[in-house]
Amino acid sequence: MNGYVFIFAGATLVALPSGALHWPDAHLLVVSDLHLGKSDRMARRGGALLPPYETRATLARLGADLAATGAASVLCLGDSFDDGAACDAMEGDDRQQLSALMAGRIWTWVLGNHDPAPLALGGDHVAEATVGALTFRHIATPALAEVSGHYHPKTKVGGRAHRCFLLDADRLILPAYGAYTGGLFCEEPALTALMQPTALAILTGNQAQPVPMPRAQKTRAAGWRP
Numbered sequence: 001m002n003g004y005v006f007i008f009a010g011a012t013l014v015a016l017p018s019g020a021l022h023w024p025d026a027h028l029l030v031v032s033d034l035h036l037g038k039s040d041r042m043a044r045r046g047g048a049l050l051p052p053y054e055t056r057a058t059l060a061r062l063g064a065d066l067a068a069t070g071a072a073s074v075l076c077l078g079d080s081f082d083d084g085a086a087c088d089a090m091e092g093d094d095r096q097q098l099s100a101l102m103a104g105r106i107w108t109w110v111l112g113n114h115d116p117a118p119l120a121l122g123g124d125h126v127a128e129a130t131v132g133a134l135t136f137r138h139i140a141t142p143a144l145a146e147v148s149g150h151y152h153p154k155t156k157v158g159g160r161a162h163r164c165f166l167l168d169a170d171r172l173i174l175p176a177y178g179a180y181t182g183g184l185f186c187e188e189p190a191l192t193a194l195m196q197p198t199a200l201a202i203l204t205g206n207q208a209q210p211v212p213m214p215r216a217q218k219t220r221a222a223g224w225r226p
Contacts, residue, residue, distance in 0.1 A: 004208035009133045009145035015165045015208045019175040020065045032077035032149025034058050035178035054179035055094045077149040078112025078138030112138045140194050144170045152176035154183030155201045165202035168195050186214050
């Protein structure tokens with residue numbers, strides 16, 4: 001699967017090229033910031049009209065990761081929907097596709113800052129989750145052995161921007177998994193303040209590949225908020 005294998009807090013984890021995190025020993029797949037229904041939310045609020053296919057594309061990628069890993073449990077680390085109304089407005093085919101992915105699996109929705117827990121979809125709904133020595137939540141804290149999302153980290157290599165994981169000895173931040181999500185460059189103070197100087201940025205794309213996390217500060221792109 002061209003993933004990058006690493007050890008974090010004693011757990012052997014795999015950063016997948018898609019932006020998902022696989023924990024083989026726990027039979028667990030972790031994704032963050034799916035932002036399902038983003039095109040619907042933007043249309044409702046008078047924003048740019050985007051092709052309404054991002055939910056389908058995101059769920060298809062998630063299905064492929066589940067098939068490849070055989071994961072029995074899924075953790076969604078918040079902002080699974082772009083807002084509560086996007087969950088309510090989810091089209092029948094997309095809802096059926098999601099239900100099929102959830103069937104027979106332990107599925108946990110972690111609360112995000114965009115979406116309340118999608119109660120109508122079943123699964124477990126928690127503010128944060130602990131599996132073994134790892135704590136999973138939406139937004140990073142000073143805690144150790146923590147896995148989070150929220151910031152949509154990305155970095156530029158060879159003139160191209162790549163979504164990326166951020167990894168140091170204490171913390172792992174997942175990239176956004178959703179098809180239409182933007183990102184925050186690693187050089188931004190919000191991320192450099194969280195990550196140690198020796199942190200890695202694990203690029204997504206055709207292959208998950210680690211590079212040193214850039215530290216030089218740049219200006220945040222106008223109009224983007226995690």
